[in-house]
Amino acid sequence: MNLHTNLKSDLYKICHTPIWLIHLIIPMLGMLLFLSYYYLSPWNEVDKLSGYIQALAVVFPVLIGSITSLLSGIEENAGGFQVTLLTASAKFIPHISKLLLLLLFAFASALLALMGFGAAFIKMGYVIQNLLFYFETAVLLWLSVMPLYLLHYIVSFHFGKGYSIGLGFLGTLLSALLLTGLGDGIWPVIPWGITSRFAEMLLLSNLSHVTFLHDNDMIKSSISIALFTPNYSLNDIHLKNDQYKSRL
Secondary structure, X not given: OOHHHHHHHHHHHHOOOOHXXXXXXXXXXXXXXXXXXXXXXOOOHHHHHHHHHHHHHHHHHHHHHHHHHHHHHHHHHOOOOHHHHOOOOOOOHHHXXXXXXXXXXXXXXXXXXXXXXXXXXXXXXXXXXXXXXXXXXXXXXXHHHHHHHHHHHHHHHHOOHHHHHHHHHHHHHHHHHHOOHHHOOXXXXXXXXXXXXXXXXXXXXXXXXXXXXXXXXXXXXXXXXXHHHHHHHHHHHHHHHHHHHHHO
């Protein structure tokens, strides 16, 4: 099967699993909870917006760990990865297909969480940022979690579901820690640090009237994403095929 056929097949399978619901319901619940709290909270607008962006970034790692482990479990239950192994196409194409769909769902989830929140936040009278800011923040958040999706995908299929979930919880804790002074200076080269700070830096850049990519940390983190993502996705996906064979 070619990539197009794999995409259609994987989309059909994913739509019959809780994966798409997780990407839909969790952002909606989080958005509603924060909006309800912010309606009564005495925080100023900047703190509310910053807190929401940080919360999204911190929660993403554990969600990614759960989602990739669920996908791994689906493939394992489908004849012990035989569907993946017996494909007539190149062995890496099914993995590329699954990763593309996961990233597509992640992008939709980030858009829903931020554009939906932004529209409601503006309607509540908070107009320091327009909807374009929320769209840009969603794109940055999505870019920052791409390495984590790839890393967790590899961990789920290589070591097992439990390792991916455990790494997700550890990543969430690490993301929260790297938001503090402990992360200063080192976050641009740590995937979880990039996730927790990358999107928020757009807000800080706008408030300080500094061009986003003129910040040294943003340049470093952008380079880290560009280097980390293709290295994991292309080099390590090939490694998985031998591992599958040993588990059959």
